Amino acid sequence: MNKIYGFGNALIDIEINIDEKDLKDINIKKGGMKHISKEELDDFLTQYSTRIKSRMPGGSIANSLYAANQNGSSIHFSCSIGDDDYGDYFINSFNNNKKIITYQRSKISTGICLIFITEDGQRTMASNLGANLELGPEVLNTDQLKNSDYLLFDNFSLSSSDGLKTVIAALRENNKAKICFGISDESLVIENIEYLKWLSQNKVDLVYGNTNEVSKLKKELPNFKSNILETKGEQGASYNDTAVPAPRIEIVNSNGAGDALIGTFLALKDQYKAPKALSIAVGYASRVCKVNGPRLQ
Numbered sequence: 001m002n003k004i005y006g007f008g009n010a011l012i013d014i015e016i017n018i019d020e021k022d023l024k025d026i027n028i029k030k031g032g033m034k035h036i037s038k039e040e041l042d043d044f045l046t047q048y049s050t051r052i053k054s055r056m057p058g059g060s061i062a063n064s065l066y067a068a069n070q071n072g073s074s075i076h077f078s079c080s081i082g083d084d085d086y087g088d089y090f091i092n093s094f095n096n097n098k099k100i101i102t103y104q105r106s107k108i109s110t111g112i113c114l115i116f117i118t119e120d121g122q123r124t125m126a127s128n129l130g131a132n133l134e135l136g137p138e139v140l141n142t143d144q145l146k147n148s149d150y151l152l153f154d155n156f157s158l159s160s161s162d163g164l165k166t167v168i169a170a171l172r173e174n175n176k177a178k179i180c181f182g183i184s185d186e187s188l189v190i191e192n193i194e195y196l197k198w199l200s201q202n203k204v205d206l207v208y209g210n211t212n213e214v215s216k217l218k219k220e221l222p223n224f225k226s227n228i229l230e231t232k233g234e235q236g237a238s239y240n241d242t243a244v245p246a247p248r249i250e251i252v253n254s255n256g257a258g259d260a261l262i263g264t265f266l267a268l269k270d271q272y273k274a275p276k277a278l279s280i281a282v283g284y285a286s287r288v289c290k291v292n293g294p295r296l297q
Contacts, residue, residue, distance in 0.1 A: 002074070003073070003074045003076075003147065003148045003149050003150070004065060004068050004074075004075050004076075004148060004149070004150040004151075004152055004263075004266055004267070005074055005075070005076045005077075005078075005141075005144055005145050005148035005150065005151055005152065005170075005174075005177070006061040006062075006064065006065050006075070006076070006077050006078075006080065006151070006153060007061065007077065007078040007135065007139070007140065007151035007157070007166060008059060008060060008061030008062065008077075008079065008132075008135075008152075008153055008154055008156060008157060009059040009060065009062075009079070009111055009113075009127075009129060009132045009135075009156055010057075010059050010062060010079035010080065010081045010087075010090050010103070010111060010131070010132060010134070011057075011058045011059040011062075011090075011110075011111045011112060011113045011127065012057060012058065012086045012089065012090060012110060012112050012113070012156075013054075013055070013056050013057070013058030013113050013115050013255065013256075013293065013294055014045070014052060014054075014055050014112060014113070014114050014115065015052070015053040015054045015055075015056075015115045015116050015117055015253065015255060015292060015293070016044075016048045016051050016052055016114060016115065016116050016117065016119060017051045017053055018048070018051065018064070018116040018117065018124075019118070019119070020118055020119070022116075023116070023118070023124060026044075026126065027123070028114060028116075028124050028125070028259060029124070030118070030122060030150065031101075031122050031123070031124060031212075032120055032124060032186070032187070033125040033126070033127060033184075033185045033187065034125075034126055034127075034161065034187075034188075035126075035127055035128070035129065036114075036126045036127065036128050037128065038109075038128055038130075040128070041112060041114070041124070041126075041128040043116055043131045044126060044213035044219070044287060045114075048058050048172075049287045053117065053292055054152070054292045054293055054294035055089070056093075056292070056295065057089060057090045057114070057295070058113055058115075058255075058256065058293075058294045058295075059079070059090075059111075060154055060156075060182060060184065060258075060259045061077065061152055061153060061182070061205050061259075062079070063256045063259035063260060063263065063294045064078055064152060064182075064259045064260070064262050064263030064266070065080075065092075065152070065263060065264065065294055066078050066094075066289060066295050067259065067260040067261075067263030067264050067267070067284065067288075067295070067296075068263035068264065068266055068267040068297065069100070069267075070264075071263070071264045071267040071268060071280075071284065072267055072268075073266065073267035075100060075103070076100060076102065076141060076144040076145075076148065077094070077100065077101045077102070078101075078102045078103065078135075078139045078140055078141060079101070079102075079103050079104075079109045079132070079135060079139065080103065080104050080106050080132055080134045080135040080136075080139060081103050081104075081105060081106065081111075081131050081284040082105070082106055082107075082108055082109040082110035082111075082130060083106070083107065084110055084130040085108055085113070085258070086109070086110035087105065087110040087131070090110060090135050091103060093196030093295075096227075102139060102140070102141040102144070103139065104134070104138070104139045105131075106130075106131035106134045108131045108133065108134060109130045109131060109186065110130055110131050110132065111127065111128060111129045111130035111131055111132045112127070112128050112129040113125055113126070113128075114126040114127070114170055115253070115255045117253040117255070120157060120251070121192050121251030121252060121253045121254055122253075122254055122290065123254050123255040127209055131243045132156075133160060133162070134162065134236060135157075135160075135162060135163060135166060135230070136162040136163075136165060136166055137162075137165050137168075137170075139166070140166065140169060140170060140173065141207075142173050145170060145173050145174050145177075146173055146174050146190060148174060149177060149178060150177055150178050150179075150180055150205075150266055151170055151171070151174060151177040151178070151179050151180065151261065152180045152182075152183030152266070153166075153167060153170070153180075153181065153182070154156035154181065154183070154184045155181075155182060155183055155184035155185065155188040155189075155192055155196075156188070158186055158188070158192040158195040158196070159188065159191065159192060164195060167199075170245075171202065172260070174195070178205035178206070178208075179203065179204045179205055180204075180205060180206045180207075180208070180253075180262070180266060181199065181204055181206070181207050181226075182206070182207075182208055182209060183207065183208070183213040183214065183216075184209070184213070184218055185211055186216045186237070189213070189216045189217050189220050189221075190216075190220065193220060193221075196217075196220075196221055196224070197221065200221060200223065200224040202283050204224075204225075204227075205226065206225040206226060206227045206229060207224070207226040207228055207229070208230070208231070208258075208262045209226070209230065209231070209258075210230070210231045210232070210233070210258060211232055211233075213228060214228060214230045226241065227240055228276075229261075229262060229265060231257070231258045231261055231262075231285075232246075232256070234246055234251075236282050237261060237278060237281070237282050237285075238278075239265070239278050240274070241275050242259065242274045242275050242278055244275065244278045244279045244282045245254070245282075246282050246285075246286055247282075247283065247286050249289060249290055250290070251289045252289065252290055252291055252292060253281060253289065253292065254289050255293070255294045256288050256291050256293070256294020256295060257285040257286070257288045257294075258285070259294060260281075260284055260285045260288045260294070260295070260296070261282060261284070261285035263283075264277075264280060264281035264284045264285070265277055265278060265281040268280055284296075
């Protein structure tokens, strides 16, 4: 089975039920994401304290690896967390297994992502990265990395100098791993355009994102050659020319569904042909949409 190594944001997702009209107050495009300060985070938590639905470990790459592991793939994740209760909570979500996770403790608090859920189950995010800002090359587990078939990271890692150094170091340590890259958000395509041009010069095996993110990347970098896994919400997903519809379900919330889909697909893509691997991945992601939180317990 595949072995997938990933690094990225370690976050605690705080899910908050919200009305459509409240999105104007938050000033975030529906379905989008923005970074917020610690002060903004505290203000939001105070403002919506009575609407908090759940607090669960999250972070896109961590969610994807969790799903991959549930679908039979060996994994390893590297991250930076705070020396606090939320940091302990995040680590314990991987059963405190040092074979699965390598982490460093930061004096900065563990990162928190507010997940605003509207009545249609769609999520809009406000993220305070906290300790994730200190994720650097020193947190990489080189022994695990060198023995991995896939290297998984996303656009957030290109958004900071330490994150970029981590990407460069990881590619240097294992230049044979298949690179799988998450677009993460439309805004990051423009923000990180020069780094994306650099990344496109490497052999990227797979790029993934939702329809808007993929369209934005293709528009700005039409020569970015890679396999494309595109999530399409209620319409399912596609991998290059292979498309799979999603089952009809009652969505509780969509938080983590795309993460789960890519993780499951990576776990199965070398075991099955693309249509079957994608079909299983869409089914797994649909199950994530039926529960609170970004991961199936």
